[in-house]
Amino acid sequence: TLSEFDAKAAESGSKATERFKSSGKRAALEVPKERVSLLAREVLEAVYATIRTHKVTYDEYNALKEWLIGVGEDGEWPLFLDVWVEHVVEEVATEDRKGSKGTIEGPYYVPDSPEQPTPGRLPRREDEPGTELTWRGQIRGLDGSGLAGGTVEIWHADGAGFYSQYAPGLPEWNLRGTVLADEDGNFEIQTMRPAPYQIPTDGACGKLIAAAGWHAWRPAHIHVKVSAPGHQQITAQLYFPGDAHNDDDIASAVKPELILDPKPAADGAGEEMVYDFVLDPE
Ligand code: MBD
Numbered sequence: 001t002l003s004e005f006d007a008k009a010a011e012s013g014s015k016a017t018e019r020f021k022s023s024g025k026r027a028a029l030e031v032p033k034e035r036v037s038l039l040a041r042e043v044l045e046a047v048y049a050t051i052r053t054h055k056v057t058y059d060e061y062n063a064l065k066e067w068l069i070g071v072g073e074d075g076e077w078p079l080f081l082d083v084w085v086e087h088v089v090e091e092v093a094t095e096d097r098k099g100s101k102g103t104i105e106g107p108y109y110v111p112d113s114p115e116q117p118t119p120g121r122l123p124r125r126e127d128e129p130g131t132e133l134t135w136r137g138q139i140r141g142l143d144g145s146g147l148a149g150g151t152v153e154i155w156h157a158d159g160a161g162f163y164s165q166y167a168p169g170l171p172e173w174n175l176r177g178t179v180l181a182d183e184d185g186n187f188e189i190q191t192m193r194p195a196p197y198q199i200p201t202d203g204a205c206g207k208l209i210a211a212a213g214w215h216a217w218r219p220a221h222i223h224v225k226v227s228a229p230g231h232q233q234i235t236a237q238l239y240f241p242g243d244a245h246n247d248d249d250i251a252s253a254v255k256p257e258l259i260l261d262p263k264p265a266a267d268g269a270g271e272e273m274v275y276d277f278v279l280d281p282e
């Protein structure tokens with residue numbers, strides 16, 4: 001039977017699918033015929049090699065067919081791709097970057113979150129559970145100078161592991177906001193420490209995880225998109241030291257440079273941390 005958590009989590013897949021379809025991302029590029037042919041052929045050759053090496057049976061082929069149908073029915077293509085494929089796309093896309101490390105975007109970004117002044121606070125419920133977290137940082141260029149006009153879009157799960165707009169019952173912009181940095185690139189934002197995140201266990205991705213004997217966890221993380229005029233945007237996630245899943249993230253998205261160093265807040269309320277971003281020029 002499904003726990004309340006699983007039942008809620010299952011909705012997130014179809015929402016992520018609908019959002020991707022209306023995001024315009026897919027229409028951004030017409031992939032040339034030669035490129036499609038090359039890539040499709042190589043992926044298929046890798047599948048043939050696996051079938052031959054491991055003598056895949058008809059029963060296994062039909063299990064795969066059923067499972068792939070289920071990924072679509074459950075709306076979990078964004079989840080599947082972002083958990084098991086995006087990290088390599090991100091690695092290749094950013095290999096020439098000289099500034100700060102980034103990592104995958106994942107399936108739960110929502111553009112145009114409400115703007116927050118600095119110092120500011122992410123939108124949240126009055127009784128938002130968890131530990132207060134204050135993040136101070138600066139957006140700089142490669143030469144070390146603070147960048148004017150910068151923004152930090154932030155989104156993260158709540159203390160129970162739920163993302164607003166993907167789990168029911170949360171205010172629309174809960175724990176999502178766009179922080180406006182000052183003219184020197186400095187920003188300060190208050191939020192709550194997120195919980196570790198378990199990907200939905202009741203959909204096709206969960207079935208794969210259970211059938212393979214894997215776990216479904218991502219370490220607690222804060223998503224960000226850092227921008228400044230004339231500079232390349234960085235998409236990243238920030239992690240907390242000591243999380244049990246920093247070393248075995250199901251989405252393979254943790255990098256040592258992205259692990260925070262939070263300290264008890266000087267004024268006594270929760271924790272505080274400093275984390276800066278260095279952006280490459282466009
Ligand atoms: C998440 O919160 C996430 O960040 C990723 C990459 C995949 C599933 C859920």
Ligand code: FE
Nearest residue numbers: 106108221223
């Ligand atoms: Fe996430």
